Amino acid sequence: MVYFLFIIGFIFLIQGAGFLVDGASSVGTKLKLSPVVIGFTIVALGTSLPELIINVFASIEGETDLAISNVIGSNIMNTLFIMGAAAIIFPIQSDSKTIYTLIPISFFAAVLMGVFANFRIFGFEAKNSISTIEGTIMLLMLAVYFWYSRRFSKSEKNNSHQKIREFSVINSILLITFGMAGLFFGGKWIILGSEAISNDLGLSKAFFGITIIAVITSLPELVTSVVAAFKKNSGIALGNAVGSNIYNIFLVLGISAVIRPLPFNNVMNTDLAMVIASNVILFLILAIGKGKRIGKSEGFILMIVYLVYIIGLILRQ
Secondary structure (H helix, E strand, O other), X not given: OHHHHHHHHHHHHHHHHHHHHHHHHHHHHHOOOOHHHHHHHHHHHHHHHHHHHHHHHHHHHOOHHHHHHHHHHHHHHHHHHHHHHHHHHOOEEOOHHHHHHHHHHHHHHHHHHHHHHOHHHHOOOOOOEEOXXXXXXXXXXXXXXXXXXXXXXXXXXXXXXXXXXXOOHHHHHHHHHHHHHHHHHHHHHHHHHHHHHHHHHOOOHHHHHHHHHHHHHOHHHHHHHHHHHHOOOHHXXXXXXXXXXXXXXXXXXXXXXXXXXXXXXXXXXXXXXXHHHHHHHHHHHHHHOHHHEEOHHHHHHHHHHHHHHHHHHHHHO
């Protein structure tokens, strides 16, 4: 039954996130928010909801290794695998603001996570962890990012290809309610299942979080980016992945640390370095490459780097 609920939990979690995004986006249009603002906030937040809910439950249950590894694994997959898959389908075209502003913000978030997790090196903490104070700082960084996103959206032409379906007020409330219920039960069942499965298979919680949990919770980002690539809306594919990385650190990890300080296993510093390196790789491809784009060949390179990393994880485990 625990294994069954683990599988059903992901269905509830992802579908619940979809319901919540649809309902909240509909409310956003009724409040006269532009599609760009809705995309930067509600949609980007919605694709990070699976990671957020799982981390909240993991923090409450004291599964701190799972909380940190889930964020690390999701960010690596977003940057390397999802961007690679989307670029193979259709080349991803970017602009200067995304390359020189949003990707550096994602890079800064990754570096900040690494510094906070290893504060003991600087003599500020008795052991490596992400404390409640550091989690609060991450949430403050999120507020700054919200402010910037609003300014960024105002400077862009309102020509988004994203179509937002409108529902009645009652239906919007029902979607939000069912979405929240799906997130709650899905997250609860996943945490119970992950604890049982990792114990049965003799896997560490960190390894389980970076691989299986991270891959499945990144499905909304994967679907969103791949569909956007098929529709040749490459900007949405890139913005969704980078925006989700920022939310995962500032929001997901921030709230997790506020709920309960997150002890950090030094073994995961290799994975932290990979998060930072993946941002650098993405930046260099777009900044140095021709036409500010990720072509099919670069997409294959990103996916190969991700697969090599996963193989290294398996050998390390």
